[in-house]
Amino acid sequence: MIHGARICEVLMKNPHRNVAEYYGYVEKDGLMAGLCFKMYGQSLSDAVEKGTLIAGDIEFTLEQIEKAIWHIHGLGLVHNNTDPSNILLDADNATPIIIDFDSCCKKGLSIDFNGGTFPWSNNMRIAEFENDDFGLDKVREWMKENLVEQISL
Numbered sequence: 737m738i739h740g741a742r743i744c745e746v747l748m749k750n751p752h753r754n755v756a757e758y759y760g761y762v763e764k765d766g767l768m769a770g771l772c773f774k775m776y777g778q779s780l781s782d783a784v785e786k787g788t789l790i791a792g793d794i795e796f797t798l799e800q801i802e803k804a805i806w807h808i809h810g811l812g813l814v815h816n817n818t819d820p821s822n823i824l825l826d827a828d829n830a831t832p833i834i835i836d837f838d839s840c841c842k843k844g845l846s847i848d849f850n851g852g853t854f855p856w857s858n859n860m861r862i863a864e865f866e867n868d869d870f871g872l873d874k875v876r877e878w879m880k881e882n883l884v885e886q887i888s889l
Contacts, residue, residue: 737761737768743813743837744771756824768876776833779881780875781820782883786822789828791883797832798876804834805868814863815842816847818871820878 744758751757757774765804782795783789789797799821816839824833828885840848841863848861858870 737772738746739864740837741768741771743840744830746811748811752804752807754800754831754833755807773835777827777829778825779821779838780823780825780832782881783825784820788825789883793830794883798872798879799836800832801875802872805872808834808840809865809868812843813840814865815868816860816863818868818875820875836855845848
């Protein structure tokens with residue numbers, strides 16, 4: 737949890753509209769007990785499954801996710817776990833928000849401790865920007881396979 741808090745402190749000082757808003761941590765008995773974030777809506781995986789998003793939303797959604805990833809990369813960090821369960825939608829059900837920074841670390845570091853979720857990961861061992869590119873490509877493929885076209889009557 738301390739690792740995640742350190743990453744979130746960097747992100748808090750460098751906010752982006754598509755990266756989870758971190759408020760700080762809760763302390764209990766002198767120990768870090770939990771991290772506090774803004775509340776968001778459903779995950780991207782739930783939104784696709786429930787039909788909240790449609791095929792026409794793919795490009796806008798992916799552009800926003802990509803901007804968040806580029807922002808994280810601009811800070812010298814790699815998310816290392818880009819998958820539909822780590823992307824939430826804001827209350828408007830249109831704005832994607834990157835969450836879950838347990839695997840996030842500085843570019844070039846070993847990520848043997850915690851990295852990626854199959855099939856969204858490229859079995860990486862080192863934090864490289866390509867890890868996030870791979871995950872984003874997998875999210876793109878998954879969205880195109882699972883989102884249906886809206887039929888106008």
